[in-house]
Amino acid sequence: MRGRFSRSMITVAVAAAAVSAVLSVSITRTLGQAPAARPARVGGKPNFSGIWQANNEANWDLQAHAALPAAVTQPGIYPYDYARVPAAPVLALGAAGAVPGSLGVVQGDGQIPYKPEALLIKKQNAEHWIDRDPELKCYLPGIPRAMYMPYPFQITQGTDKIHIAYEFSNTARTIHLDKVAGPPDDTWMGHSVGRWDGDTLVVDVLICATHNLLKLFRFGWSPQRA
Amino acid sequence: MRGRFSRSLITVAVAAAAVSAVLSVSITRTSGQNPAASVKAASPASASALKTPWGEPDLQGIWTDESDTPLQRSPKYANQEFFTEAQRAELDKERAALLGxxxxxxxxxxxxxxxxxxxxxxxxxxxGARTSLIVDPPNGRIPPLTxxxxxxxxxxxxxxxxxxxxxxxxxxxxxxxxxxxxxxxxxxxxxxxxxxxxxxxxxxxxxxxxxALPDRCLTGGLPEFGGATGSFRRIVQTPGGIAMFYDVGQGQGWQRNIVMNGSPHLPASIRQWYGDSRGHWEGNVLVVDVTNFSPKTDYQGSRENLHLVERWTRTGPTSLEYAVTIEDPTVWTRPWTVKQEFTTQSEEQNRIYYEPRCIEGNYASPGLMRGQRMAExxxxxxxxxxxxxxxxxxxxxxxxxxxxx
Structure with a gap:
């Protein structure tokens, strides 16, 4: 099954002969050694290539929030909001299923300006998280979610394309720096077109999938924020 | 999470500087390649001087095999490596009759x-020009099984x-x-x-x-030689790194990263669906060594002991030669080698479906199980x-x- 557990940790007794085979490259570097130096600029632009990971709690909630005992909660013995307990299906995860508190990643007051009808849908989605969150089914996470899942992603910055490989579900996307025809159909990961604004890479992502919220995201990536 | 569906198409004006880039490749599509040209030995001397801005051979683009070639050679051709033009024309005629x-x-x-x-x-x-994708053994067939x-x-x-x-x-x-x-x-x-x-x-x-693995959206894998549903690979290069995205099967695309920093293969305890790819340059040829396959994969009977050595060579403005030596001493009595010639595809048309969303629509898998339970x-x-x-x-x-x- 695809997903972060697809790299199955099976101890296989593989004969040394089969592994080393006809490899003629001398293997002297050990794991954990620093990679070869990477140029800071490529083609006159900042080079984003490398392995990156969001260093925040956005994966659990973009907005500022207190710590919670679980992603889905139910009323405890008290009628207070702050005394809810893990919902039955996730109780066995214990603290491993808890939600860390965060000041959020939304600039300003940390809140997303939802319209009332959208806020209602958001609340319903949260209550039915186990049934509705595509992540649990190993579906493609979409943009921007893939950028802030708690796993590394790798950027390969080519001459006309930037390829991003995400750990979750072997997700990939291409940012087109050249002119291309639009996607022939709805997409989960969006259609990303990038352009340079000085040293900032601005990426417009067209997203049209019924399982994603309809949004046009504009991202500015600059070396300072990278 | 359901949202209202509506479509807004926004035309993005892309700066000319970003479009022209540094790559001066003329993308012309040719059909019916001359067999002599398509099998030219991929030596550093004959390869075009198509380099990335940082001086590596440029393998970037969308590549596919534009012709049909069987994996194994029909025994009637014995050790004949290429079709004659007459044979190709006759085969085209016979195969066109299959259409529809x-x-x-x-x-x-x-x-x-x-x-x-x-x-x-x-x-x-x-x-295609060749009688088989397999070029070694000389009879163009998979070696005997152990x-x-x-x-x-x-x-x-x-x-x-x-x-x-x-x-x-x-x-x-x-x-x-x-x-x-x-x-x-x-x-x-x-x-x-x-x-x-x-x-x-x-x-x-x-x-x-x-x-079957396809029923579970798990067919993508190596080696990838193409099939009835098409086989496209996009290569993106950066100094010290190469990424490849594959559009194969029916929405079963996948991607792999070629580790170019000289570090050794993953420990033997870590197995991966697409193996572990470690590459280096030998002159103008990208050599990629792939090991650490999962025992859940299967290529012609080979599973976790599969070992591939690939050779990628940019042979011209619109061509790329791919060769791979395949071995598994627990399955085949000797290694065997496949060669394929790829042709570049239009970047602007961008006909590579880079979103493998097989799982997202896989109602068949639960449906087949439920159907059996209901029948029982x-x-x-x-x-x-x-x-x-x-x-x-x-x-x-x-x-x-x-x-x-």
């Missing part, structure tokens, strides 16, 4: 209903035939039951596990792992036929003959 042909097994039979795709659904590409691999293959076959023994397929002696027998009593082996982790179709659907429940109440008799695993067999095989 609606050959099926006897209509209304169970096998007819179970059959999926015949020639009506398929495209036919021009016959005794161990033959035993495993026989055990797998026996198990699957046992599951079929009480079906119409075996009763009517369809070629799908070759080597098997008919017995109206379902085999007790139905309660057993297959000899190895299941990857192929079989007539049982008790759980998701009874499904109905039968146990005397309300339906015995599901052990119906064959819902065998696809069209012996219907179409591809002149290239």
């Amino acid at each position: 042909r609606d050959r099926r097994v006897e209509r209304g039979t169970e096998l007819d209903v179970a059959g999926a795709y015949n020639a009506q659904f398929m495209s036919v590409k021009h016959t 005794p161990e691999a033959q035993k495993i293959a026989a055990a797998e076959r026996e198990f699957r035939l046992a599951l079929l023994q009480s079906t119409e397929t075996c009763k009517k002696k369809s070629i799908a039951c070759t080597g098997g027998k008919y017995d109206p009593t379902p085999s007790p082996r139905r309660a057993e596990l297959p000899p190895r982790y299941n990857t192929a179709r079989m007539k049982r659907r008790d759980g998701p792992e009874d499904g 429940a109905a039968f146990s109440k005397g309300q339906g036929p015995d599901p052990a008799i119906s064959d819902n695993a065998t696809d069209f067999v012996g219907v179409e003959d591809d002149p290239l095989q």
Whole structure:
């Protein structure tokens, strides 16, 4: 099954002969050694290539929030909001299923300006998280979610394309720096077109999938924020 | 999470500087390649001076094999490596007659209903220059199996035939039951596990792992030589790194990263669906060594011991040669080598479906299981036929003959 557990940790007794085979490259570097130096600029632009990971709690909630005992909660013995307990299906995860508190990643007051009808849908989605969150089914996470899942992603910055490989579900996307025809159909990961604004890479992502919220995201990536 | 669906198309004006970049490749599409040109030895001297801005051979682009070549050479060509022009023309004529042909097994039979795709659904590409993708051994065929691999293959076959023994397929002696027998009593082996982790179709659907890997959206893998549903790979290069995205199968694309920093392969305990790719340059050739395959993968019987050594060479403005030596000493008695010539595809048309969303639409897998459970429940109440008799695993067999095989 695809997903972060697809790299199955099976101890296989593989004969040394089969592994080393006809490899003629001398293997002297050990794991954990620093990679070869990477140029800071490529083609006159900042080079984003490398392995990156969001260093925040956005994966659990973009907005500022207190710590919670679980992603889905139910009323405890008290009628207070702050005394809810893990919902039955996730109780066995214990603290491993808890939600860390965060000041959020939304600039300003940390809140997303939802319209009332959208806020209602958001609340319903949260209550039915186990049934509705595509992540649990190993579906493609979409943009921007893939950028802030708690796993590394790798950027390969080519001459006309930037390829991003995400750990979750072997997700990939291409940012087109050249002119291309639009996607022939709805997409989960969006259609990303990038352009340079000085040293900032601005990426417009067209997203049209019924399982994603309809949004046009504009991202500015600059070396300072990278 | 459901949102209202509406479509807004926004035209983004892309700066000319970003578009022109540094790559001066003229993308012209040619058809019917001259065999001499397409098999030119990929030596550093003859390769075009197509380099990235940082001085590496430029392998970037969308690449595919624009012609059809069988993996193995038909024995009638013996050691003949290339078709003559006359042979190619004749094969094109024969194969064009396949287009749109609606050959099926006897209509209304169970096998007819179970059959999926015949020639009506398929495209036919021009016959390629080579008689086979395999260039070594010289006879263009996969080397013999080791005794161990033959035993495993026989055990797998026996198990699957046992599951079929009480079906119409075996009763009517369809070629799908070759080597098997008919017995109206379902085999007790139905309660057993297959000899190895299941990857192929079989007539049982008790759980998701009874499904074939394609049923579970798990077919993408290496080596990738293409198939009826197309095979596109996009290569993106950066100093010290290469990423490849594959558009294969039916929404079963995948990607891999070629580690170029000289670090060794992953520890033997870590197995991956697409193996672990470590690359380096030898002159103008990208050499990639792939190991650490998962025992859940299967390529022609080879699983976790599969080892590939690939050679990627940019041979011209629109061409790239791909060669791969395949070995598994537990399966084949010697290594074997495949060569393919790729042609660049239009970046602007961008006809590479870089979103493998097979799982997102996979209603078949749960549906097939539920269907079996419902049929069993109905039968146990005397309300339906015995599901052990119906064959819902065998696809069209012996219907179409591809002149290239």
